[in-house]
Amino acid sequence: MARPVRSRRFGVRELATIVLAVITVIGLAACGPDPSGREGRGERTPRGESTPKESTPKGTAGADPSSTATTTPPPTTAPGATVAPTALNPKSVKITITAGDVKGAPDRLEVVIGQTVKITIKSDVADELHVHGVEQTLALPAGEQVQLEFVVPPEPGPGVYAVELHTSARLLFGLEVR
Amino acid sequence: MTTLLAHGIGGRQDLPIPFAFAVAGAALALLVSFVVLAVAWRVPRLDGDAHGRPLPSWVTTAVDSPALRWVLRAVGLLLVGYTAMAAYLAPDLATNPTAGLVYVVFWLGLIPASFLLGPVWRELNPIRTIHLLLARATGSTPEEAGLRPLPPWLGAWPAAAGLFAFAWLELVAPDRATTPVIRIFFTAYLGVHLLGAVVFGSRWLDRGDAFEVFSQLIGRLSPFGRRPDGRIVVRNPLANLAGLTPAPGLAAVVCVLLGSTAYDSLTGSPSFVRWYQSSPLGTTGAGTIGLLGAVLVVGAAFGLATALAGRATGLPSRSMPGALAHTIVPIALGYLVAHYLTLFVLEGQRAMVAISDPFSDGSDWFGTAGRGVDLSILSHQTMIASIQVGAIVIGHVLGAVAAHDRSVAIFRPGRVVAGQLPLMVLMVAYTVTGLLLLFAA
Numbered sequence: 126m127a128r129p130v131r132s133r134r135f136g137v138r139e140l141a142t143i144v145l146a147v148i149t150v151i152g153l154a155a156c157g158p159d160p161s162g163r164e165g166r167g168e169r170t171p172r173g174e175s176t177p178k179e180s181t182p183k184g185t186a187g188a189d190p191s192s193t194a195t196t197t198p199p200p201t202t203a204p205g206a207t208v209a210p211t212a213l214n215p216k217s218v219k220i221t222i223t224a225g226d227v228k229g230a231p232d233r234l235e236v237v238i239g240q241t242v243k244i245t246i247k248s249d250v251a252d253e254l255h256v257h258g259v260e261q262t263l264a265l266p267a268g269e270q271v272q273l274e275f276v277v278p279p280e281p282g283p284g285v286y287a288v289e290l291h292t293s294a295r296l297l298f299g300l301e302v303r
Numbered sequence: 304m305t306t307l308l309a310h311g312i313g314g315r316q317d318l319p320i321p322f323a324f325a326v327a328g329a330a331l332a333l334l335v336s337f338v339v340l341a342v343a344w345r346v347p348r349l350d351g352d353a354h355g356r357p358l359p360s361w362v363t364t365a366v367d368s369p370a371l372r373w374v375l376r377a378v379g380l381l382l383v384g385y386t387a388m389a390a391y392l393a394p395d396l397a398t399n400p401t402a403g404l405v406y407v408v409f410w411l412g413l414i415p416a417s418f419l420l421g422p423v424w425r426e427l428n429p430i431r432t433i434h435l436l437l438a439r440a441t442g443s444t445p446e447e448a449g450l451r452p453l454p455p456w457l458g459a460w461p462a463a464a465g466l467f468a469f470a471w472l473e474l475v476a477p478d479r480a481t482t483p484v485i486r487i488f489f490t491a492y493l494g495v496h497l498l499g500a501v502v503f504g505s506r507w508l509d510r511g512d513a514f515e516v517f518s519q520l521i522g523r524l525s526p527f528g529r530r531p532d533g534r535i536v537v538r539n540p541l542a543n544l545a546g547l548t549p550a551p552g553l554a555a556v557v558c559v560l561l562g563s564t565a566y567d568s569l570t571g572s573p574s575f576v577r578w579y580q581s582s583p584l585g586t587t588g589a590g591t592i593g594l595l596g597a598v599l600v601v602g603a604a605f606g607l608a609t610a611l612a613g614r615a616t617g618l619p620s621r622s623m624p625g626a627l628a629h630t631i632v633p634i635a636l637g638y639l640v641a642h643y644l645t646l647f648v649l650e651g652q653r654a655m656v657a658i659s660d661p662f663s664d665g666s667d668w669f670g671t672a673g674r675g676v677d678l679s680i681l682s683h684q685t686m687i688a689s690i691q692v693g694a695i696v697i698g699h700v701l702g703a704v705a706a707h708d709r710s711v712a713i714f715r716p717g718r719v720v721a722g723q724l725p726l727m728v729l730m731v732a733y734t735v736t737g738l739l740l741l742f743a744a
Binding site: 140143144147148150225226227230232233257258280281282283284285286287289294295296297298299301303 | 314315316317318319327331335539540541571572573574576577580581586645649676678681682684693696697700701704
């Protein structure tokens with residue numbers, strides 16, 4: 126195990142170089158064209174995000190809040206394309222809860238800010254529906270079909286919000302706001 | 304922490320990261336791993352606790368001065384005393400600050416505090432202060448106040464158990480955001496650790512108190528450390544990390560940290576939640592098994608990788624987890640940053656509002672009661688995703704560098720690559736899993 130007496134130490138400079146290199150690469154990834162993020166998650170429907178990013182400055186790509194609020198068609202479309210009309214069609218789900226068994230709930234419901242959401246729901250026991258973040262609640266009388274309709278507000282903003290039943294503490298689905 | 308807080312933005316998770324980010328992160332991690340394995344240095348360069356640039360001696364004098372120590376102890380008692388007041392005396396409403404203080408300000412706040420300044424909880428820990436006062440009252444020093452010597456095999460195992468218990472409270476326990484549940488946990492925690500300190504002396508807290516050990520581990524990535532003579536120095540955080548004294552169970556602490564964070568992320572996936580909510584074991588039973596499973600998978604993978612490293616190099620496999628545990632700390636920190644950054648920013652603000660009116664009676668103790676929560680971080684989604692991936696990848700890179708340096712230090716020349724390979728594969732697996740969870744869960 127003979128070793129040179131003096132070994133160069135792995136110093137702060139080397140550490141900083143590595144960290145900077147990683148940040149640069151991530152920054153480049155953030156600025157580059159981003160087709161796969163949309164394509165890779167196939168079944169998902171229109172995105173609210175993604176203004177074309179090639180021209181955006183490094184590190185702040187897509188940071189403009191308005192880009193989150195407006196909707197652009199899939200990334201193949203030319204920059205500056207107008208809002209796709211289908212994206213703002215209301216999103217509806219119809220859920221039935223029987224003996225604790227949830228039917229009809231998606232994993233995620235993808236919506237954009239400004240879009241209308243309609244949740245039609247019927248529970249065999251009385252409960253309360255609660256949509257986190259946008260803070261919508263609806264009393265569910267036992268065995269009665271009721272509907273909650275709301276427009277996704279700009280606040281709190283993008284994120285995945287839990288849609289749950291209060292009394293039985295069940296998660297129904299995630300409201301994915303972009 | 305999906306349903307941590309009954310109202311407000313508690314039930315929020317970050318958007319999935321774009322697929323390109325996940326792929327870029329994984330590719331980078333792989334690339335760096337191979338570069339480190341193939342072309343990096345052949346003699347150890349991270350020299351642990353021996354070196355460092357000493358700060359002026361008055362810094363050490365000031366930091367070690369009894370006056371400052373007592374101020375810090377008083378601050379710790381005040382913070383915990385305030386939380387106890389909110390937990391025991393204030394009505395258990397959504398506006399009660401207890402849950403926010405415990406899960407966000409204290410637990411998540413320990414991360415930046417320790418990362419910037421070192422093992423801060425040791426100085427604030429009220430259990431240590433109470434024990435010190437007890438020891439003074441009986442006329443002994445806290446280290447000697449114990450009735451028995453601390454068994455060496457015990458190491459950090461009590462901390463691993465304590466951390467698991469806390470993770471269970473935070474992620475699985477029914478009604479975990481309510482004050483009675485938080486009260487029971489911390490009263491029991493205080494009881495166990497005060498007893499431990501009385502029996503074994505304050506050494507018990509060094510290795511047994513989950514929050515002290517957590518703060519020590521994260522604090523090892525801070526730029527501050529001490530030389531053997533006690534002088535405070537500034538040094539490369541990786542050298543600081545390499546100076547971590549191996550102890551039995553320390554690897555388990557890191558695995559609990561990583562496994563519980565991964566579990567928290569997994570429970571953001573509705574299909575997973577629906578599966579465990581409809582499980583015959585009930586939500587709590589299935590959640591307990593899920594959390595335990597996540598920790599065991601992380602731990603088994605670590606155990607397997609270190610056993611393979613031992614076998615490949617002819618070193619005793621038993622010594623391997625201790626010698627390599629520190630290399631997982633940066634990866635765990637990366638996971639924590641990626642998963643809790645926005646939660647910390649948003650819920651931390653909410654807690655700052657809530658502390659002004661603990662009794663929900665309209666008072667404004669600190670002038671923050673009327674403040675709203677600044678949500679502007681959420682309009683920077685690309686930045687959030689970049690920070691998440693960056694944290695995971697930087698954690699991986701630092702872990703890989705630490706592992707390489709330790710490998711060249713302990714393995715025979717010629718067996719270094721063979722010994723290092725299992726750990727590299729393990730790290731890539733942890734990192735890719737972390738990125739996958741950010742993308743899919």
